[in-house]
Amino acid sequence: MIPQNNKIKFNNIKSRNRYFAVIGLIVVALLVVWLVRKPAHQDSVQSGQDGQVHSEGDGHEHEMPNMQAVVEEISQLEKTVAANPQDFESLLALAHRYQDTGQLLKSxxxxxxxxxxxxxxxxxxxxxxxxxYQLAFEDTIQRMNLFQMAIAEMRGALKFSPKHQLGHFNLGIVSLQSGNIEGSRNWFNKCIEIDSRSDVAKKAKEILEQHIK
Known part of the structure; x- marks a missing residue:
């Protein structure tokens, strides 16, 4: 696991548009749809058709209300966490909202x-x-390093949840974007093995057929 630093900073962050400069084998729409957060209470998985990223996580609803409401929610969460640092539910919700709004260093x-x-x-x-992973498309200097950090965290997650299907899928995406074709193929195949009938498995099959020869 790559050590983390709460003061981590990166250079050359050009945009808060988390899809800017996404090039290569996977189209932008694919990243929007399939880097998704699966609700812990088994609600429907949101597809991100509104252009918002829905990353894999623990049940926080990611359909975005109007921006003013988001700003107010973030402000309230910041106050809640400042008043009670042990409120981990609010802390995690704050991280989610920072990610949703493109404040990636904060997230x-x-x-x-x-x-x-x-x-x-x-x-x-x-x-x-x-x-x-998202930050890698904003920081051109640190891109490959950020891809590796994304992979390290996702692999670390699988130690605690070995059958995490979307975790395997996301590892396939990041590996592919980082140029590790064989690694990407392996992750997508493992994703399919977990539940071949799921939507994410179907998408993994599609990527294997269309982008990985």
Missing amino acids: INIYTKYLQQNPTNADARIDLGVSY
Whole structure:
């Protein structure tokens, strides 16, 4: 596991558009749809058709209300966490909202802080990996390093949840974007093995057929 630093900073962050400069084998729409947060209470998985990222996680609803409501929610969560640092539910919710609004450095720092106290939460660890992955498209200098950090966190999550299907899928995506074709193939195949009838398995099959020869 790559050590985390609550003060981590990266250079050359050009945009808060988390899809800017996504190039290569996977189209932007695929990343929007399939880096998803699966609700813990088994609600329907949101597809992100509105252009918002829905990263794999622990049940936080990610359909975005109007921006003013989001700003107010973040402000309230910040106050709640400041008043009670042991309110880990609010801390995690704050990390989610930072990620939703493109405040990726903040989301990384808060996910890291949360995981220091809740290290076995596989969903939150995958969320952290997704934030690193998204940041890679904003920081051209650190891109490959950020891909590796994303992979490290997602692999770490699988130690606590070995059958985490979306975790395997996300590892396939990040590996493919980082140029590790064989690794990507392996992750997508493992994703399919977990539940071949699921939507995410069907998408993994599609990627294997269309983008990985």
